[in-house]
Amino acid sequence: xxxxxxxxxxxxxxxxxxxxxxxxxxxxxxxxxxxxxxxxxxxxxxxxxxxxxxxxxxxxxxxxxxxxxxxxxxxxxxxxxxxxxxxxxxxxxxxxxxxxxxxxxxxxxxxxxxxxxxxxxxxxxxxxxxxxxxxxxxxxxxxxxxxxxxxxxxxxxxxxxxxxxxxxxxxxxxxxxxxxxxxxxxxxxxxxxxxxxxxxxxxxxxxxxxxxxxxxxxxxxxxxxxxxxxxxxxxxxxxxxxxxxxxxxxxxxxxxxxxxxxxxxxxxxxxxxxxxxxxxxxxxxxxxxxxxxxxxxxxxxxxxxxxxxxxxxxxxxxxxxx
Amino acid sequence: xxxxxxxxxxxxxxxxxxxxxxxxxxxxxxxxxxxxxxxxxxxxxxxxxxxxxxxxxxxxxxxxxxxxxxxxxxxxxxxxxxxxxxxxxxxxxxxxxxxxxxxxxxxxxxxxxxxxxxxxxxxxxxxxxxxxxxxxxxxxxxxxxxxxxxxxxxxxxxxxxxxxxxxxxxxxxxxxxxxxxxxxxxxxxxxxxxxxxxxxxxxxxxxxxxxxxxxxxxxxxxxxxxxxxxxxxxxxxxxxxxxxxxxxxxxxxxxxxxxxxxxxxxxxxxxxxxxxxxxxxxxxxxxxxxxxxxxx
Numbered sequence: 001x002x003x004x005x006x007x008x009x010x011x012x013x014x015x016x017x018x019x020x021x022x023x024x025x026x027x028x029x030x031x032x033x034x035x036x037x038x039x040x041x042x043x044x045x046x047x048x049x050x051x052x053x054x055x056x057x058x059x060x061x062x063x064x065x066x067x068x069x070x071x072x073x074x075x076x077x078x079x080x081x082x083x084x085x086x087x088x089x090x091x092x093x094x095x096x097x098x099x100x101x102x103x104x105x106x107x108x109x110x111x112x113x114x115x116x117x118x119x120x121x122x123x124x125x126x127x128x129x130x131x132x133x134x135x136x137x138x139x140x141x142x143x144x145x146x147x148x149x150x151x152x153x154x155x156x157x158x159x160x161x162x163x164x165x166x167x168x169x170x171x172x173x174x175x176x177x178x179x180x181x182x183x184x185x186x187x188x189x190x191x192x193x194x195x196x197x198x199x200x201x202x203x204x205x206x207x208x209x210x211x212x213x214x215x216x217x218x219x220x221x222x223x224x225x226x227x228x229x230x231x232x233x234x235x236x237x238x239x240x241x242x243x244x245x246x247x248x249x250x251x252x253x254x255x256x257x258x259x260x261x262x263x264x265x266x267x268x269x270x271x272x273x274x275x276x277x278x279x280x281x282x283x284x285x286x287x288x289x290x291x292x293x294x295x296x297x298x299x300x301x302x303x304x305x306x307x308x309x310x311x312x313x314x315x316x317x318x319x320x321x322x
Numbered sequence: 323x324x325x326x327x328x329x330x331x332x333x334x335x336x337x338x339x340x341x342x343x344x345x346x347x348x349x350x351x352x353x354x355x356x357x358x359x360x361x362x363x364x365x366x367x368x369x370x371x372x373x374x375x376x377x378x379x380x381x382x383x384x385x386x387x388x389x390x391x392x393x394x395x396x397x398x399x400x401x402x403x404x405x406x407x408x409x410x411x412x413x414x415x416x417x418x419x420x421x422x423x424x425x426x427x428x429x430x431x432x433x434x435x436x437x438x439x440x441x442x443x444x445x446x447x448x449x450x451x452x453x454x455x456x457x458x459x460x461x462x463x464x465x466x467x468x469x470x471x472x473x474x475x476x477x478x479x480x481x482x483x484x485x486x487x488x489x490x491x492x493x494x495x496x497x498x499x500x501x502x503x504x505x506x507x508x509x510x511x512x513x514x515x516x517x518x519x520x521x522x523x524x525x526x527x528x529x530x531x532x533x534x535x536x537x538x539x540x541x542x543x544x545x546x547x548x549x550x551x552x553x554x555x556x557x558x559x560x561x562x563x564x565x566x567x568x569x570x571x572x573x574x575x576x577x578x579x580x581x582x583x584x585x586x587x588x589x590x591x592x593x594x595x596x597x598x599x600x601x602x603x604x605x606x607x608x609x610x611x612x613x614x615x616x617x618x
Binding site for chain 2: 101124234238281285292
């Protein structure tokens with residue numbers, strides 16, 4: 001599977017690198033948004049898929065990073081590159097706070113608290129219009145100043161995905177730390193009996209994934225040059241969760257495929273009306289109910305079957321030779 | 323005295339809203355008690371109840387009371403069907419991580435219903451026929467009689483549920499299930515059917531709350547999000563699965579909100595619940611009513 005994963009990712013990356021030669025700005029815009037969602041879905045998957053903690057505040061955390069970065073760059077005149085990092089730190093700290101507050105208890109407490117946090121966060125930023133400019137949204141400077149071309153943003157988005165997801169999350173998941181975290185998801189009691197500090201590991205994962213959401217949110221803010229409370233709604237969170245689950249929860253490649261394909265589908269369905277979220281909700285339910293491994297699971301199944309066919313035919317050949 | 327009257331008015335309002343929250347939270351706690359599942363689509367059952375009462379009273383021209391009863395009945399059936407369709411794999415050991423599955427699938431249901439309503443009804447705010455118009459004068463303060471009717475009906479619904487839980491065979495079976503699923507199955511209780519009934523009942527209570535509050539807060543697709551979050555806070559506040567906790571927690575939340583509106587700022591009405599949640603998680607994370615025993 002790991003070999004297959006690497007091959008698919010390499011193909012995607014090569015296509016992404018040469019894509020701007022063939023398509024227009026609108027297509028690039030969609031890919032940039034897809035990159036944002038890939039970062040969100042992958043970091044959410046790190047949390048939910050690998051460590052088994054379902055959080056509904058991922059979008060709110062991204063938006064906390066976005067607002068922090070936006071406000072700093074507007075008021076202090078700091079370059080967005082730095083302010084995005086500050087935003088990530090703030091998002092990480094908020095995640096740490098939520099984690100310390102809830103992760104001692106059962107999983108459902110995290111889900112309940114984060115969903116409440118997300119809504120209240122949205123309420124606060126919509127109401128504090130003196131600071132955040134309310135529902136209209138805060139305009140922030142672009143990452144590359146006033147450039148109208150999408151190309152630099154496009155390559156930055158690809159670069160961020162490579163850096164954060166292909167290297168960061170991949171390394172994390174397949175490291176000792178990742179193994180420990182997965183053991184917690186499989187069996188918390190057994191893991192703690194083996195000497196794993198369960199709560200501490202959960203909190204660390206939650207903080208890392210929050211900070212990643214902060215980076216993604218900050219990038220999107222300085223790409224759109226606007227931060228608005230719209231990003232924090234439950235339905236947007238539903239979009240991220242659909243991407244991760246439909247792609248394949250707990251698989252590395254799932255959220256990447258899910259994020260990319262669902263964003264593209266969403267853009268094209270939007271032309272006919274606001275059906276995409278209803279459709280995604282339905283697919284989300286169906287995937288969970290009937291094929292919990294999602295698209296990644298289907299790919300593996302298909303791949304294994306093919307391999308089996310090859311190997312069985314090879315063995316029959318051998319028998320014939322005997 | 324000038325200071326007291328508006329405070330009293332706010333407190334009355336808080337209590338009124340508290341009773342409606344209680345109806346919703348009771349449904350959530352009922353589902354959690356029997357199925358050990360937190361229903362993240364609870365707010366959408368609330369929304370469905372509101373839309374059904376709207377359809378009944380405005381489009382079909384029925385009496386508002388009939389609209390509310392229709393909402394309860396239809397949401398009960400929808401809830402049962404959803405439980406049968408989506409949650410059965412949990413008890414048949416077909417899923418590996420049950421909590422996670424239940425969380426995500428009810429959340430998926432919530433996204434589906436919310437956006438489905440958006441597609442079918444559009445994003446516009448609608449208002450069903452109110453139960454009563456006019457204002458009830460209580461001496462120092464006056465309350466709109468529509469709200470009074472809503473509270474009275476909410477209390478009747480709650481009393482009916484408590485009666486079912488505490489006094490009937492069905493309730494005894496449900497309580498047994500909440501204590502020990504396997505043991506009660508051995509005793510001949512049909513856990514599957516009763517699980518569906520419990521989920522239907524819980525959903526119907528959210529539907530009832532939605533139908534009752536629809537004339538006050540208007541009907542629109544995402545109307546269920548905030549009330550659902552409040553009932554999440556309430557069941558943490560009053561200990562998950564505790565019926566007493568759900569009722570007292572709701573009243574407490576209603577009062578805290580009205581005090582917050584009075585002393586701090588009215589625009590943050592929905593924010594105080596989160597403050598309360600943080601305090602409870604820091605001080606008494608298991609909630610005010612201790613363990614998860616269901617029959618207290």
